[in-house]
Every structure is written in C-alpha cells, then in structure tokens.
Amino acid sequence: MLALxxxxxxxLVINNNIEITVLEVKGEQIKLGISAPREVPVYxxxxxxxxxxxxxxxxxxxxxxxxxxxxx
Amino acid sequence: xxxxxxxxxxVTIDDDKMLRFPGGIVGFPELxxxxxxxxxxxxxxxxxxxxxxxxxxxxxxxVIDPLVVKNDYNPxxxxxxxxxxxxxxxxxxxxxxxxxxxxxxxxxxxxAPFVINVDGKKACQVILEEEYPVKYYIYxxxxxxxxEKAGE
Numbered sequence: 001m002l003a004l005x006x007x008x009x010x011x012l013v014i015n016n017n018i019e020i021t022v023l024e025v026k027g028e029q030i031k032l033g034i035s036a037p038r039e040v041p042v043y044x045x046x047x048x049x050x051x052x053x054x055x056x057x058x059x060x061x062x063x064x065x066x067x068x069x070x071x072x
Numbered sequence: 073x074x075x076x077x078x079x080x081x082x083v084t085i086d087d088d089k090m091l092r093f094p095g096g097i098v099g100f101p102e103l104x105x106x107x108x109x110x111x112x113x114x115x116x117x118x119x120x121x122x123x124x125x126x127x128x129x130x131x132x133x134x135v136i137d138p139l140v141v142k143n144d145y146n147p148x149x150x151x152x153x154x155x156x157x158x159x160x161x162x163x164x165x166x167x168x169x170x171x172x173x174x175x176x177x178x179x180x181x182x183x184a185p186f187v188i189n190v191d192g193k194k195a196c197q198v199i200l201e202e203e204y205p206v207k208y209y210i211y212x213x214x215x216x217x218x219x220e221k222a223g224e
Contacts, residue, residue, distance in 0.1 A: 003214070004168055008223075014157040035173050038152065038155040038156065041153075043098075043140075043199055047127055047183075047199055048098060048099070048119065048199070050205065050206050051097075051098040051099065051181070051183065051197075052098055052099025052100075052182075054168065054170060054181045054183075054184065054207070055097060055098055055099050055133065055168065055181075055197075056099070058133040058134065058168035058169060058170045058181070059130070059131060059132065059133050062219045063079070064079060064080075064120075066119065066124070066171070067120050067169070068119075069102050069169065070175070070178070070214065
C-alpha cells in the first residue's frame, strides 16, 4: 500500500479525475472531502462490506418455489 | 435475448426487461447487465421478482417492492447517487430478500435498495445515509399480511 503524509488542506489526486482533500483533523478522526466523477461511487468500507455480504446471502439458494410459497 | 440462468435454465428475455447497472451492484462492479424476471402466474404486481445477471448464470437475487413489508418506506436518496441512472421521473424501488435455512430469520435489505429508471432501463444500488437496517426481518410481517388478506 502506498502511504503518503498530508496536512490539513492538502490533497491527493488519483487518476487525473479524483481528488481527496483533508478537510479537518480532530484527534483520531479526520474528515475527507472527495471530488470524483459521478460514475465513481464512494462508500464507507464497513458499510460496503455489509452490503456486499447481504448481496451474497441473497443469492444463496431460496428456490423460486419456496419463495413463491412464502409470499403467496 | 436468450440468457443462461442457474435457477430458470435458458430464458428468453424481452429487450424491455433488460436493465443496465452502469456501476454494477455493490461488491460486484463487473456485473452490469441484468434481467428482471417475474413469475408468469403472479404477474408484475406485488410478488417476487428476480434480478438475474446476464453475464453470470449463478447470480440471481430475489427482490420485492419494499412497501409490501414496510409501508412507510420512503428513504431520502442523495441526487448524486442517482446520476448514474439519468432520470428519476419514473422509478421503481426494489430490495433484496435473504432467506436463510431458518425461515423465521428471513429479511430484506432496506439499507441498500435498487433504484431503477423504468423508462431508461438503467439502475443502481444505493447505500442510504439514513439509518435503515441491512437485515429487516419480515417473517412475522408476511404472516400478518397473509392473515389480513385471509380475513378480507
């Protein structure tokens, strides 16, 4: 992993079209500003993983017959 | 178009039932083309539909109208999250159903609904900022729905 040090107000540019700025540093918490093209989604990772797991779970099994019965 | 599916075998899908997810769905950015399949007996209203990947036969998720299980579901979605689908004039919102072996633990994901631009055939899965549960348990709700229906 590439590690770069930044101060408040400084930024990173990724791939010519994504800019991440350090807006605020308060103890253990930092606030980041992200400018990215509209097709680039940005998620908090812990939430992203939760949703990914949920998507995977939704895919495992229930047969159409079973679901139909449940929702009849 | 004929697509291959694990659950339904080979299925012919009308072009107007195809959906494009420009950004993929959460965790699966490479899957962008889907078909929305519904049970011919039940029609399009109320019942379960399947979001079937065109590219990946194994990938199919059961989805329903969230209002069936939560009639006040009305999340606020940031416009920026919806730019990928071009227009929100005529949208359909669906949520995934997860059915574990213990049926009483079945749930829908209210935190990350699918938002579909019906006219433009474009869709995305958004993650809401609002506090909605990833697992909203629906077993009892469905039971009550059924009981109410039976009592009508």
